[in-house]
Amino acid sequence: MGHKLEFRRLADGPYGVVRLAADAPLPDWAAAGEFSSVTRTAEELSIVCRIRNLPPDVESPHRWVCLKLEGPFAFSLTGVLLSFIEPLSAKGIPIFAISTYQTDYVLIPEEWTGAALDALRTAGHTLHGNSIDSREGRDEPPG
Numbered sequence: 001m002g003h004k005l006e007f008r009r010l011a012d013g014p015y016g017v018v019r020l021a022a023d024a025p026l027p028d029w030a031a032a033g034e035f036s037s038v039t040r041t042a043e044e045l046s047i048v049c050r051i052r053n054l055p056p057d058v059e060s061p062h063r064w065v066c067l068k069l070e071g072p073f074a075f076s077l078t079g080v081l082l083s084f085i086e087p088l089s090a091k092g093i094p095i096f097a098i099s100t101y102q103t104d105y106v107l108i109p110e111e112w113t114g115a116a117l118d119a120l121r122t123a124g125h126t127l128h129g130n131s132i133d134s135r136e137g138r139d140e141p142p143g
Contacts, residue, residue, distance in 0.1 A: 002083025006070040007106075007120070008129035010035050012050055014110055016060025017096055020045040029053040035066055035105065037098045048098065048107065064096065064107035065116075070128065071103030080104065087123035088116055 012034045020027075022044050030038055030047045037048040051063055073080050081104045085095055088108070093116050096107040108116045117127065 004124040006126045007067050010066040014051050014063040016051045018047050063110045067106045069104045087119040091119045
């Protein structure tokens with residue numbers, strides 16, 4: 001069996017995921033808040049940040065809830081992220097995962113929050129800290 005993990009919801013969301021041109025300068029709004037992520041590749045500048053940080057001309061197609069796995073996790077420890085996202089995948093719940101030096105973050109579309117928490121709890125993972133209203137997102141999203 002996989003790892004049984006503790007996680008928490010970041011309270012300053014919802015978050016947006018946006019794509020800018022690969023040569024775009026890093027905007028000031030990208031880094032404000034408890035969590036943000038910036039990745040530049042030859043094809044794009046990908047930014048994850050609070051929705052409220054986005055200027056009017058930049059839109060995120062989804063509103064995301066950000067779940068932080070309570071690390072740190074040693075680099076030699078395998079299967080950590082897999083044990084967290086596998087129950088979500090089994091329920092058809094979309095994710096956007098980001099790994100950092102010491103832990104992992106998993107973003108879930110807001111409308112999937114209830115189903116995601118149910119799947120994670122059933123798999124033995126434990127929500128701590130900033131709890132999510134147990135009534136939030138209980139209905140299965142269209143799909």
